[in-house]
Structure formats: C-alpha cells, structure tokens
Amino acid sequence: xxxxxxxxxxxxxxxxxxxxxxxxxxxxxxxxxxxxxxxxxxxxxxxxxxxxxxxxxxxxxxxxxxxxxxxxxxxxxxxxxxxxxxxxxxxxxxxxxxxxxxxxxxxxxxxxxxxxxxxxxxxxxxxxxxxxxxxxxxxxxxxxxxxxxxxxxxxxxxxxxxxxxxxxxxxxxxxxxxxxxxxxxxxxxxxxxxxxxxxxxxxxxxxxxxxxxxxxxxxxxxxxxxxxxxxxxxxxxxxxxxxxxxxxxxxxxxxxxxxxxxxxxxxxxxxxxxxxxxxxxxxxxxxxxxxxxxxxxxxxxxxxxxxxxxxxxxxxxxxxxxxxxxxxxxxxx
Numbered sequence: 001x002x003x004x005x006x007x008x009x010x011x012x013x014x015x016x017x018x019x020x021x022x023x024x025x026x027x028x029x030x031x032x033x034x035x036x037x038x039x040x041x042x043x044x045x046x047x048x049x050x051x052x053x054x055x056x057x058x059x060x061x062x063x064x065x066x067x068x069x070x071x072x073x074x075x076x077x078x079x080x081x082x083x084x085x086x087x088x089x090x091x092x093x094x095x096x097x098x099x100x101x102x103x104x105x106x107x108x109x110x111x112x113x114x115x116x117x118x119x120x121x122x123x124x125x126x127x128x129x130x131x132x133x134x135x136x137x138x139x140x141x142x143x144x145x146x147x148x149x150x151x152x153x154x155x156x157x158x159x160x161x162x163x164x165x166x167x168x169x170x171x172x173x174x175x176x177x178x179x180x181x182x183x184x185x186x187x188x189x190x191x192x193x194x195x196x197x198x199x200x201x202x203x204x205x206x207x208x209x210x211x212x213x214x215x216x217x218x219x220x221x222x223x224x225x226x227x228x229x230x231x232x233x234x235x236x237x238x239x240x241x242x243x244x245x246x247x248x249x250x251x252x253x254x255x256x257x258x259x260x261x262x263x264x265x266x267x268x269x270x271x272x273x274x275x276x277x278x279x280x281x282x283x284x285x286x287x288x289x290x291x292x293x294x295x296x297x298x299x300x301x302x303x304x305x306x307x308x309x310x311x312x313x314x315x316x317x318x319x320x321x322x323x324x325x326x327x328x329x330x331x332x333x
Contacts, residue, residue: 039113041171048109051148056104063099066090077151078261081302085328092286101128102135110249113171118142120247124162136306136322138246138259152304154322157213163308164252173250182309186248186258189309189318194239214323233270254311262303269296284330293332300329
C-alpha cells in the first residue's frame with residue numbers, strides 16, 4: 001500500500017512539473033508577411049477595364065435621358081457639375097450643343113502605387129468618334145466601400161505627348177501636394193498657372209510655363225468680352241484653384257503629373273444707367289432666367305487642369321497636358 005502511494009505521489013509530482021514547464025514556455029506567435037517596401041498598384045488592368053465599363057454604362061443612360069440624377073453612382077466632383085450643366089445646355093439648345101464626348105475605352109492607364117484611400121487613377125482615352133482630341137479622365141475612389149467615380153476630365157491639347165509612367169501593373173508613386181524635387185511643388189504649379197491666366201506675360205510666373213492652346217483660348221475669349229463692353233462698362237476675370245491637387249503621380253523621369261480644379265468668375269459690369277447687356281445664348285438664358293442685364297452679367301466656369309511638372313534637375317518648363325473649362329452657372333442683374 002505504502003509503495004503504491006509512493007508511486008502515485010511520484011507520478012503526480014512529475015505531471016505537475018510537466019504542466020508547470022508547459023505554462024512557463026512561450027506560446028508560438030504567428031508571423032505576418034512583411035509589408036512591401038513599395039505599395040502595390042491600386043488596381044489591375046482588368047479591374048480598371050471593369051471600372052470604365054461601369055462608368056460608360058452610367059454615362060450612356062444619363063446622356064440619353066439628359067438626366068443628371070442618374071450620374072452620382074459613377075460621377076462626382078467637377079465632372080458632376082460639368083455634366084449637369086451640359087444637360088441644361090443641351091436642353092436649352094434643343095440638343096444643338098450636346099454633352100462632351102467621353103470615351104471609356106483606354107489607350108493608356110496611370111495607376112497609383114497605394115494601399116490607402118482616397119485613391120485616384122488617370123485614363124487616357126481613345127480618340128472620340130467625332131475625331132476630337134482624346135480625354136484624360138481622373139477617376140477617384142473615396143473609400144474601400146465606394147466605387148470609382150469620374151472626378152473630372154480634360155481634353156488633351158494639340159501637340160501634347162503624355163510623359164512616360166510606370167506600367168499599370170506596377171503603379172506610379174503618389175506624391176504630396178508640397179512634394180520637393182520638382183521645378184515647383186504640385187500646389188505651386190496650379191496656383192502659379194492661375195496667376196498666369198489672370199495676368200498673362202505680366203505674371204511673375206509666366207516663364208515657368210510652356211505656351212499652350214488653353215491659355216491662348218482663354219486670353220482670346222477674355223479680350224473679346226472686354227471689347228464688347230468697352231464703351232459701356234468693364235470686364236474682369238478671376239481665376240482660383242479650389243483646394244489643392246486632386247492627385248500627383250510621379251513619372252518615369254522624376255517629374256510629376258498634377259491634376260486639379262480651376263474656377264473662373266467672369267464679370268461684365270455696366271458703368272452707366274440706361275444701357276443693357278444682351279443675353280442671347282439660350283444656355284445663358286436658361287441659367288439666368290433673363291434675356292438682358294442692366295447692371296452686371298456674371299458667369300462661373302468650372303475647370304479641370306492636367307499638367308506635367310518636370311523634375312528640378314531637368315530645368316524644363318511646366319506643360320499643360322489637358323484642360324476643360326465650361327460655364328456652369330450665370331447670374332444677371
């Protein structure tokens with residue numbers, strides 16, 4: 001009996017010792033995969049194609065009905081403002097001025113390297129059926145649960161070539177609005193261009209930019225407006241960049257593609273009594289509800305700019321790649 005108790009006590013002590021030893025040992029912990037040194041491309045080429053297909057479907061339905069209420073599932077930001085106004089214009093002109101052709105088939109993709117949100121990719125479209133210039137579309141996904149939406153578009157300017165960027169399956173680096181290493185920061189590029197639009201060659205920043213057709217068209221239209229009211233009043237235009245760049249994506253040569261908005265307010269003011277500013281364009285009549293103004297006529301343009309900012313080492317000038325600028329509001333007093 002005593003021997004049996006001794007054996008049981010010895011076995012029990014050994015078991016306790018094993019359990020205590022097990023409790024004292026460190027438990028194995030899972031080892032997560034190391035984070036990649038460079039974030040992955042935000043979307044694959046196949047995913048980008050599906051995004052464009054969805055966008056095209058929404059645009060086709062909304063354009064056919066000229067119904068802006070159908071746009072929000074795939075259109076936002078300046079693009080929503082622009083497209084909504086184009087529907088008003090189309091109706092006012094009895095479809096003589098149709099909405100801007102926006103192909104959703106791509107000839108080039110600029111996809112960001114990112115694992116965060118919001119994320120924005122650029123699409124250089126195929127040439128529209130009416131043989132106008134290709135568009136550069138900016139598509140933004142605000143959060144993981146949101147679809148990509150068309151934020152804005154610009155018409156590629158004559159003679160422009162897109163700078164080389166990384167293959168879409170690798171992705172292009174996303175740069176901050178105050179990124180250094182460029183001739184100017186992305187934020188400064190947009191602000192300086194707005195100053196050049198306002199002041200022309202008198203701007204302190206005029207030499208920072210290559211001549212471009214968009215600026216030439218803006219200056220020509222402004223001169224015509226000023227000439228029309230010269231004897232009876234004055235004309236003034238103000239150019240501002242709302243917010244900062246939507247996105248800045250690095251190029252293969254160390255430069256950057258910068259996308260941002262542009263707001264222009266054009267004001268015609270009569271200096272004396274008795275005169276009027278005739279409003280004959282059906283679109284402007286629809287926006288203002290009037291056919292003349294006795295004091296002032298104000299138009300607000302919504303715009304999108306896409307520009308190339310070279311690296312500081314290159315010494316090159318900033319080039320506007322694409323732009324869009326349309327009247328989206330007007331008032332008459």
